[in-house]
Amino acid sequence: MARIDGRAADQLRPVEIIPNFNKFAEGSCLIRCGNTQVLCCASVEERTPPHVPEGEGWVTAEYSMLPRANRERSKRDIAKLKLSPRSAEIQRLVGRSLRACVDMKKLGERTVTIDCDVLQGDGGTRTASVTGGYVALALALKKVGAADALVDQVAAVSAGIVDDQLLLDLCYEEDSSAQVDLNCIMTGDGKLVEIQGTGEGRAFTVEEQRALVDLCAKGIAQLQTIQKNVLEG
Numbered sequence: 001m002a003r004i005d006g007r008a009a010d011q012l013r014p015v016e017i018i019p020n021f022n023k024f025a026e027g028s029c030l031i032r033c034g035n036t037q038v039l040c041c042a043s044v045e046e047r048t049p050p051h052v053p054e055g056e057g058w059v060t061a062e063y064s065m066l067p068r069a070n071r072e073r074s075k076r077d078i079a080k081l082k083l084s085p086r087s088a089e090i091q092r093l094v095g096r097s098l099r100a101c102v103d104m105k106k107l108g109e110r111t112v113t114i115d116c117d118v119l120q121g122d123g124g125t126r127t128a129s130v131t132g133g134y135v136a137l138a139l140a141l142k143k144v145g146a147a148d149a150l151v152d153q154v155a156a157v158s159a160g161i162v163d164d165q166l167l168l169d170l171c172y173e174e175d176s177s178a179q180v181d182l183n184c185i186m187t188g189d190g191k192l193v194e195i196q197g198t199g200e201g202r203a204f205t206v207e208e209q210r211a212l213v214d215l216c217a218k219g220i221a222q223l224q225t226i227q228k229n230v231l232e233g
Helices: 085-099 125-143 172-176 206-232
Strands: 015-019 027-033 036-045 058-065 111-120 154-162 165-168 180-187 192-199
Touching: 015 125, 015 206, 027 125, 036 125, 058 085, 058 125, 085 111, 085 125, 085 154, 085 180, 085 192, 111 125, 125 154, 125 180, 125 206, 154 172, 154 206, 165 206, 180 206, 192 206
Parallel strands: 058 111
Antiparallel strands: 015 027, 027 036, 036 111, 154 165, 154 180, 180 192
């Protein structure tokens, strides 16, 4: 099967991460994955929520899509007077993923909030938010003198089965027609943080799931190299 953009089945879309995109945030970047663009900003507060143990910090995330991030205008969450279920689910995913790479005791009594705003959505906005959110988080921790709290690296990518073929990093057209859709988040040493897999057109086997995870692992390794180059550059 020929992909809509001519990529190989195991090939990522072109990825670009522009650090320090926002002037005011402690850490920020714009991440582009193909035609998907997400602005990630990390803000640091010298306080923590009530549920956090004394002497520890907290990392959380918020996610939203701008009204014209999609092919048709969508209403802002504020216009609906509540966060959409999809946005709530995604921001919890991003928060969980980024907490996996932070030592909360080394962070100290600080809260880091990662705002992920989708400027343009063409598939993979949640995985781009995790990958870009990590870069924004790393930059913020370095700026406030808490770089040692970052104890691991995380990145994320999607894979799926389209017309019975396994494909990495689905764009919108592929995602919308996928028989199976899977999002994968991994640490720097290849350990899994989270897998979200759904059979949308058919059920899938354990062997297919493993093959999709292996495909994601290849893409995530490439994304983590890009993250490192950005942070070291």
